[in-house]
Amino acid sequence: MSMNNQGRPTRQAEDTVVEFAAATSTGNRALMLEEALIFEISDRTRTGVDLAEAPKVASRLGGLERKAAIGLPGLSEQETVRHYTRLSRQNYAIDLGLFPLGSCTMKHNPRLNEKMARLPGFADIHPLQPIHTVQGALAVIDELGEWLVKLTGMAGVAMSPKAGAHGELCGILAIRSALEARGDKRSVILVPESAHGTNPATAAFVGYQVEDIPAKPDGRIDVDALIARLGPDVAGVMITNPNTCGLFERDLKVISDAVHEVGGFVYCDGANFNAVVGKVRPGDLGVDAMHINLHKTFSTPHGGGGPGSGPVVFSEALAPFAPLPFVERLDDGKLVLIEEESAEDHHASSFGRMVAFHGQMGMFTRALSYILSHGADGLKQVAEDAVLNANYVLRSLEDILDAPFAAAGPCMHEALFSDAGFAEGFSTLDLAKGLIDEGFHPMTVYFPLVVHGAMLVEPTETESKAALDQFIGAFRSVALRAKQGDPSLHSAPHFAPRRRLDETLAARKPVLVWTEPAIEQAEAAE
Numbered sequence: 195m196s197m198n199n200q201g202r203p204t205r206q207a208e209d210t211v212v213e214f215a216a217a218t219s220t221g222n223r224a225l226m227l228e229e230a231l232i233f234e235i236s237d238r239t240r241t242g243v244d245l246a247e248a249p250k251v252a253s254r255l256g257g258l259e260r261k262a263a264i265g266l267p268g269l270s271e272q273e274t275v276r277h278y279t280r281l282s283r284q285n286y287a288i289d290l291g292l293f294p295l296g297s298c299t300m301k302h303n304p305r306l307n308e309k310m311a312r313l314p315g316f317a318d319i320h321p322l323q324p325i326h327t328v329q330g331a332l333a334v335i336d337e338l339g340e341w342l343v344k345l346t347g348m349a350g351v352a353m354s355p356k357a358g359a360h361g362e363l364c365g366i367l368a369i370r371s372a373l374e375a376r377g378d379k380r381s382v383i384l385v386p387e388s389a390h391g392t393n394p395a396t397a398a399f400v401g402y403q404v405e406d407i408p409a410k411p412d413g414r415i416d417v418d419a420l421i422a423r424l425g426p427d428v429a430g431v432m433i434t435n436p437n438t439c440g441l442f443e444r445d446l447k448v449i450s451d452a453v454h455e456v457g458g459f460v461y462c463d464g465a466n467f468n469a470v471v472g473k474v475r476p477g478d479l480g481v482d483a484m485h486i487n488l489h490k491t492f493s494t495p496h497g498g499g500g501p502g503s504g505p506v507v508f509s510e511a512l513a514p515f516a517p518l519p520f521v522e523r524l525d526d527g528k529l530v531l532i533e534e535e536s537a538e539d540h541h542a543s544s545f546g547r548m549v550a551f552h553g554q555m556g557m558f559t560r561a562l563s564y565i566l567s568h569g570a571d572g573l574k575q576v577a578e579d580a581v582l583n584a585n586y587v588l589r590s591l592e593d594i595l596d597a598p599f600a601a602a603g604p605c606m607h608e609a610l611f612s613d614a615g616f617a618e619g620f621s622t623l624d625l626a627k628g629l630i631d632e633g634f635h636p637m638t639v640y641f642p643l644v645v646h647g648a649m650l651v652e653p654t655e656t657e658s659k660a661a662l663d664q665f666i667g668a669f670r671s672v673a674l675r676a677k678q679g680d681p682s683l684h685s686a687p688h689f690a691p692r693r694r695l696d697e698t699l700a701a702r703k704p705v706l707v708w709t710e711p712a713i714e715q716a717e718a719a720e
Contacts, residue, residue, distance in 0.1 A: 226691065229280045233267050233708050241268035284691045286635040288495075292657055292665050296608045296638035296650025297390065297438055299468045299490035301657075306567060307493060307560040316559045321551040325530055331555060332529035336521045338562045342486060342507055345573070346464075347477030350513030352506045352520065354553045358465050361485025361504030362396040362432070364517060364548055368483055368508060369430050369459045370400060371515040371545040378457065380429035386415045387644050388437035390463050397432060407431075409644055412602040413439035413610075421452045430459035430482070436466045436606035438642040439599055440584065440650070450480025459483070459512065467491045468654070469581055469607035472574030482509040488554075492561035503557030514543040519552055579655035580607045583662060587653050590666045594673050598645050607654075613647030617679030622647040625676050627694055630687035632668035 221228030236242070253259055269277070286293070293300035311317060319328050339351045355361040366383070373380055383397035386407040394404040407420045420431065431453055435443040443449075450460045462476050462484040468491045476484050488503040489496035496502055508516055518541070519531045531552065537544055568576065581604065588609035592600045596614035599605070613622040626636035626649075638650040651669075653662055675683055685694065 223689070226283065227280055229277065229284070229691075231708060232269070232277055233710070235273055235277060236267040236269045238263065238265050238267055242270035242273065291634060292653065292661050293635050294637040294651045294653060294665065295635070296440070296610070296641070296652045297466065298638065299466075299487075299607070299652060299654055300496075301468075301493060301654035303493045303495050303560075304564065304567070307563040310563040311556045311559040313559075316555055319555065326528075329529055332521050332531070334555075334562055335552065335558050336523065336529060338558050338565070339505070339521065341562070341565050342505055345471060345475070346481075346484060346486070346507045347475030348481075348484070348507035348513075349477075349510040350508045350516055352508070352516045352548075353558070354517060354519065354547075354549045354551075355485065355504040355506055356549065356554060357489070357502030357504045358390075358463075358485055358487045359392040359396060359504075360502075360548070361487075361506045362392055362461070362463065363399065364504075364506045365461045365483035365485060365508075365512075366396055366400045366402070366430075366432075367517070367545050367548075368506075368512045368515040369461065371543070372459065372512055373429055375515070375543060380427055380458070382428045384420060384423060384428060384431040386420070386431075386433060386437070388413065388415065388439050388441075388642060389432055389434040390438060390465060391641075393432040393434065393461075393463055402429060409439070413437070413441050413599040413644070414443055414602070415445065415449065417445045417448060420449060424452060424456045424458065426456065428453070428456065428458045430461055432461045432463065434463035434466065435476075436469050438650075439644065440605040440608040440610050440652075441599060441602060442470070442606050446479045446481075454480065464507075465490060466607055469577055469584075471577050472570060473577045477507075477509060482512050483507070488557045488561040492564040494557050494560045501554055501557060503554040503561070505553075514541070515545050516541075518544050518547045521552075576655050580653075581605075583653040583655060583657055584609050584651075586659070586662055587651055587666060590662075591669060591673070594670055594677070595649070608650055608652035610642075610645060611649040611651070612645050613649070613676070616647075616676045620676045620679060620683060622649055623697070624683040624686065625649065625672050627686040628672040628675065628683045629668060631689050632672060634665060634668055 288300055288302060315330055316334070319331055325332070335353055339353055342351050343349070352364055355364045381403050382405055383394075383402040384405050384407050385394045385397065387409045394406075397404050405423065407423065408416045410416045414437070415433070431449065433443060433446065433449065435446055437443055446460075446462075453460050459482040460480055462479075462481040464476070464484040464486045467484075467486050471491060483506055485504045485506045488494055488505065489501065494501065494503070506516070518537055519533050520541075521529055522532050523529055532541060534547070565573065584607050585604050588597060588600060588605050591597070591609070591611065595611040597609070597611050599610060613620070613625065616624075622639050626639050629636050638648075638652075640648055641650060642648055653665070657665075672683070682688070687694065
């Protein structure tokens, strides 16, 4: 096999490897074994364990007994362990390498935080335990809430929302309640083009009409267009700051003052708080409500649908309308949960309850551990390092990739590129798939929508310069192939466990259930 001067196979040699792998029948590649479906490893007529015959007892199912076999595969312990271990090796994870998803802050999670979250007094408690038995847990929630209020310069906090979009819903419901309390019926929420996609979805879910506000050529909100649209029908604006183009909305205070002048409220999507924590207090910029993704800013593992936590901080104007329940410290030092039974005494304006219980205890414990281990100065450095790393990526790649807003000043937590300049017929998707062959999870693609062929990269503050240099080198390599029109990119990835999906077929006709026989479906799902 021919090698280059770094000791790596040349592109010609790699193509030979691809042809050889395609010709083999097992699909195995060195230590990466081809893994069959769990139904294919065993069958549904046997079991992997020996159980004594169940005693004959009278049924209590009232005629709802199962009439046929359950249909699960029967595997031994060894078969089961090997199956799931082999599957786990096909996953990409933050513990394997840089996870450059833009607007997602997939960073290293300190093991100290994990240890704290697993302490019996936090991990094993039950939401229906008597209040006097969970004073420590309530103290964690209370102290974390105080930190969030201080870091944002706000007046109150709701800890119960489960994730970012749930936090958005909490904030918009509080805005609606505040307007209803003063007898002011408004119907419109303004959302800039550079906001997260959940923002307009949340406003529409609450029943508001959503109107877009355009961006200027530098990627920031067109303030004049926003102010021109303000009026008595506008309930508020939802602004992501730093925005999804990776830029700080430096006119947010001007926008807030204008919105307040016409009686509206300002909601800030705080998903990107990672870039400004310890540097900027949103309350000083006139924000009335903002969710904070604990699972992003304060290092809780996330992805795959959870877990998550999205506390919402409120200004003085909205704090009275915050949801139940919340923690309160009594004069004797004891902590209690304010529920519906006691809310009328001093929180009668609350819009109600969003969840059955208080929140995500594991998220709270991890986030407080992260905050306390960093301290105020450490949190400030988090933002500074996140911005430094993102700008290092931006400036290291802007000579080979189109960077639409590179001239707009330093980016914040993420760098934005596009596929402009690629050879004809090559796109962002080709670069993303090629990056997999280089050993990296692809960046966020085709978002934000304001940039055609967008590639959004967030390196986060936890990556070293050496790790960034390795990623940048791989990115440059694939980008150069896309610009030169390397046809092998169209079929990348070549070294992943599965070949490239037919994106349209996978979206419109997903194969989600295994049935027998599954030959045709298995081929469509590859």
